[in-house]
Every structure is written in structure tokens, then in C-alpha cells.
Amino acid sequence: MPVLHVPAPSPRRVLPVRRLCLAALVPLLAAAALYGAPARADEPGWTAEPAAGRTAARPYFYLAGTPGTVLEDRLALANTTDQERTVTLRGADAYNTADGAFAVRPARPAAGDGPTGAAAGAGSWISFGASATVKIPPRTRAVVPFTVTVPPASPPGDHPAAVVATEGGREVGVRVHLRVSGPTLAALTVEDVAVRGRGAAAEVAYTLVNRGNVALAPELSISARGRFGEVPGRSAHPVPVELLPGQRVELTEPWPGAPVFDHASLTLTVTAPGGARATGHASAWFVPWGIAAWTGAGLLGLGATTSVALLLVRRRRTRRDDPPALVGVPEQEPVAEHELTGAPR
Template sequence: MPAPHHRPPSVRMPHLWMPHLRMPHLRMPHVGTALVRTPRAALVAAIAGVLLVLVAPGPASAVPAPASDLAATEVDATVVAATDPDATDPDATATHVTWGVRTASGDLGADRQNYTHELDPGESVTDAVVVTNHDDTPLDLDLYGADGFTTAAGQLDVAGPDVDPVGLAAWFTAATDHVTIEPGESLQVDFALTVPDDAQPGDYAGAVVTSLGSTDAAGVSVDRRLGVRIHLRVSGALTPALAVEDLAVTYDGTVNPFAPGVATVTYTVRNTGNARLAAGQDVRVGGPWGLASVQAEAADVPELLPGESWPVRVEVAGAWPLVRLGATVTLDPTLPGSEGAGSVGAGSDGAGSAGAGSDGARVADVVATASGWAVPWTVLLLVGGAVGALLLARRRRRLRGAAEEARVAAAVEEAVAALRATDATDDANPADANPADQGGPVPDVTVPDVTGSSDTAEHGVAVRS
């Protein structure tokens, strides 16, 4: 007998743990080009960096001085613009000068926060500004009128002295364009506003500005401007109006098919009338027929002068992807600083109604709508995958059925071919085909009854040898 076969014992190799080697992250330094400023670019930078401190709650002054030396209504501020690229500490090179500006008291009013006048075309008015030197050295200042505009921060600012006047500044005339004020002294400077005969009715804004510019030995230019706002309304037909332009809505969904996404609504508010206007905002987003409507909080539109615009971007959380998403923006305009001005409220018939301004003008609500696609891609992918799987399963069943039918047909064809081959052999060898010729027994053959009866003895014919 052969010796039994023995399987050698298996040898288990010990698991060798290799430590994970983490390659250090190499941070590439940012490579850029150096900025070289030309003298002209430096001058432009200096002008761009100048800030006008406009007196909204009260008059203004340049640098904080002791409280005992300042009027209670004066506010101090200093802005330094460095034109030297190597200058890193503007305060170290700034010339500290302190002065204040405020409205003059007289027949036009006392303790005014700013200047507010309403004139007919061809009419003029004379007012005055008071400039106070809080320093211990004489102060030389330029004085001029400047047109106003709304900044990107929503605040009123004025153009620089190098900008050609086009509105209120073109109608401004001061008794002098330069003043010298002794330490601790105040100087009242008269100025006039003369409206041309062909001036368009509406609101105009600007300021009376005092400016101090200097350049020290280090090449640092310092320009400080302090001023008081001027609001002027030219009498005539007042047509305050706002418009919503370029309204669009986009949708950013989530991977979770059962969670809402974020809709982003963008548009521009433009003052298309001739009066300065501010506005409250209401932004709503919803599906077709207002389904699943969501309201968003939007900051108020700041005061816009005629012709100015304000870009708005509002993100609305909780919006559902209902294929088509609609956005509705409603503006509620107000007339700032006008007696009797009121905010607009929509009536039951959808028409806007508002409080009247100083000349009885009425402002209507502004309603704008737009729509965009909010396709639920995750849901579509899931549904598409399910439909695709169903179609694939049906196709596979059809293929399996067709293969089974082909197999059966082939088997039948093979059986028929074999039967035909047997018949052909029997025809070629009849002796082999008849067992009686060979003396063998003949099997019983029962012929069934065509009537379907199972009684073969009565209805059948038996053939025996």
C-alpha cells in the first residue's frame, strides 16, 4: 500500500505593520510683480484716499482737541493719504491741524445740522459757513462747493476739487475760495446758491468743503477735507420713482434630495425720478403658483440721488427645487428729509399709495418678478437610475425569454432531424424495420378511439400475432 499522504503544516507569516509616512506639505510662495507708482499715479492715489467728513448729526472738525476748546456740536476727524510707496506710517508724517466747520445761525435757522433749501429756477439764496481754528498756529484753507454722490457703502460723499462741477457745485459761489484763520479764531464765510433759469426740477446734493493739503519732506501728501451737506430742491413737477433692473434668480441645491437649497436673487435699484429716495425691500422666492414661498430679509436701499443706482444681492435659504423658481421683489420708497413724506403701502387693489411730499407728489410701490431654473438634479438622478434599472431588468428578461425560445426551437429541430434520419434508415433497410419478417413477436398496437373513449376493449382494435 502506498504510504498515506500527509499535508505539511501551514506556516503563518507574522503581519508586518509599516508606519504611514506623511509627506510634508510644501507651500509655494506667492510670486507677483512689484507695483511702481509714478508721480501722477501717486497724485491720483492721494486724491482717491481723501475723505470728506460730512456733517450729518452736527458740524465737523479735523483732529480731536481738548473738550474745553471745542464747541459741543463739533465732531473731529483726520484722514491721511500717503503718496510715498515707502511710507508705512502716515500718522508719523502727518501735519496735525485741527479745525471745525458748522452752519451759521441767522434768518435761515440756528443749530442746523446741514443746509436745506428749496428754490425756484432763476432764484438764489445766500447762506454762510463758520470755520474755527482749534490749533495754536494760523490755518490756511481752501473753500469750495462740490457735487454729492452715494458711495458703495451707502453714504453721501462729494467729488474732489479736480472734478468739473455739473450740478449744485456749478451753482455755488463763495465770497472767497481761500481763508486764513488765526489760532482760536472763527471766521464766517458767506456763499450763494443761484439756480439757473433752465434748471430741471428735483433734488440736488453737495457740500460746502474746506480743504487743507500739504506735502512734507518725506514726500507724503496729506489732504484733509471737512464739509457740511447741502440739500437743494428745485421747485417744479416732482416725479419720485424707483425701478428694479436686471432681476435674476439662480439656485444652488444640495446633495440631499430631501433638503432645500439656497436661491440667490440679484438686481439693481435705480432712481429714475428727480427726487432723492430711499426704500425698504421685500424679497420672496417660491415655486410655480407660489408653492413653498420663502421670504428673505434684505437691507434697506440707502438714499439715492436722481440717476443713481444700487446693486442688490440677496441669498434666500430654504428654497425648494421645484423645477421653476420665481422671485418677487417689492420696494417701499420713502422721501427722506421731506415734511409729510411717507412710505408707500400697497392697497387692496394692488395700487401703491404713499404719503405726500412737500409738493404733494405720490410714490407708488415697485414690484418686479423674474424666474429661473431650480432643477432637482439629485431627485432626477435617483428617478432616472430607478427607471434605468427597471428598463434593464425588462430587457434582461426579454433576452432570457428569447434565449429559452431559441434553445427549445433548436431542440425541437434537432429531434425532428433525428426522426427524419431514422425514417430514412428504415426506408433503406425494410427488413430491419419489420420485426415480423425476422420471426420476432409483433407488439400489441392499440388504436385509440377517435371519440375520446378510454374503453379500448369496446372501441379499440387489437392486433395480435
């Protein structure tokens, strides 16, 4: 399928003439000057997005089919500068980074295929054919067709991928939501739950693992109980990540309701559409170390004072138990004893 080139729409046709006035003339002239000037060094001067559908624009590509199907779609490239642009197109596998962001794999070298090779997963199913390199004339919009060939033995579920456009070292990725028909399973696990920080700065660290074959939009809630009763947790709310199949992400959740002085047992519950549900547990001591230090110093001082007092009392008791000494009483001579024999003297 050939590349379709059409002139880029002029921004001057967007504003009706009846709305022009002196107040609107200044921003209009500024916009016209920006549109007519070459792109700055930090501006690429071109865009890549799905070609508009029959009803409205699309933020991503949405494709679905059975194994062995060949799907078709179109990518729109717009050159807004006065210079011709040469853009290279390829398919790429998509994945979650460690913190949950959406990312694409770099191009893989292949033997006999030059510096840029095919992806290993669903990205390798995307082909632009002879249109892998597109030259876009100045102020022109190019519509580039591509195909997605689903292998016959493809497992059912979501296969995340992206279309990547490269020019001058800059890459722009357009996400491809691709689902192969068949049984789907929404499943996840929560691992490595731990509590970090104290007080209002406390947070819960945890790991989410997608064990199913569809992308998940999880929701999370926190419940906790301490030695003195229930502890404020967090109600169910969305987690700002889309967890792709087979991916593992490490996240943290603020816990402003953490106790100040207590031992709390925490339960973290994660759910997702499709019946996915998992829980994780952790426990932690919450001790205000500043107060604990002053309390420890006070107890240490109290213990020292008590020891000194006990020592003094013991000494006084020892002195009282000693026998009194006789002062000023002369020693008496022993009295001679006479033996009684019964004989007169």
C-alpha cells in the same frame, strides 16, 4: 462776507468741577494730554461741518428756493492742533456710486482757472468768493459764509451737491440738500432682476433707476410662488440707499426663504414716498445638486442592471424556441414504392 474766527472751545469747560473725583481724573488727564498734543499723522487735525443753527446742530445743509434765488449759509472749520491749517473750499456735484453710496465729483479743470475748476451741476452754483482758501490759526474755529445761486432756468426738484474742504490731500465733504421749488415727481423702475445662489445663500440681484426729480428712500418686498405653492419671501423693509434723481444703482437682497427643490417665480416690489412703485420679475430652478448627482448615479446603475436582466431573459427565450435535436435514432432506408397498374404479378 468775511470769515469769522473764534477760539475753539476748551474741553476742560465741559465737565463741572463738582463731578471730578479720583476715578474720573485719569480719563480727564488722558483727554487733556490728547487735546494738547499735536495731531498724529493719520489724524487730519481739523473738521468741517455746517455752522450750528439757532436751535441745534445740523448734519447737512438744507436749502430751498425758486429759480433765480441766491441762498446763503455758513460752513464751520475747526482747527484742533497747534499748527495753522490752510483749507481750500469748493462746491461739487453729488451722485450715487454703482452700489448706491453717496459720492462727490472730483474738481474739474477749467481753461484759465488753474488746476481746480467748477462743477457742471448744482455744485457750480456754490461759491465761497474770496474765502475759497481759508487759513485757520491753531485752536481756532472759522465760520466761512457761502452762497448758492439758483439759475433762472433750473428745473424743479432735488439737485444733490456738497461742499468739499481740502487740505494736504485730504478731502471732507458736507452734503447739501438743495431743492428748487416747482412740481415734483417720484418715479422709479426695477430692472435686471435675477436670482443668484441656492438655499440659505440665495440672493436677488436687481437694478433701481430713479426716473423722477426727487431723491427717493425706497422700500422693498419679495413674494414668490413655486410648483408646490407659496414660497417664503421677504416683507417690506427699507433699502439702505438714498436714490438720487437720474441715478442707477445695482443692489442685492438676501433671500433666506428660497426653496431647496422647486421652480419658483419671484416678484420684487419697490415703493417710495410720493407714490413711486415698481415691480420686477424673475424665475429660477432650485435643485440640490448633491442629491441630484447621487440620484442620477442611482438611476444610471438601475438602468444598467435592467438592461443586463432583459438581455438574459431574451437569451433564455431564444433557447426555448429552438426545435429539439434527435439523439441515437438511426436513419431509416426509404421504402420502395410499387406502381399500381392493375396487372397481376
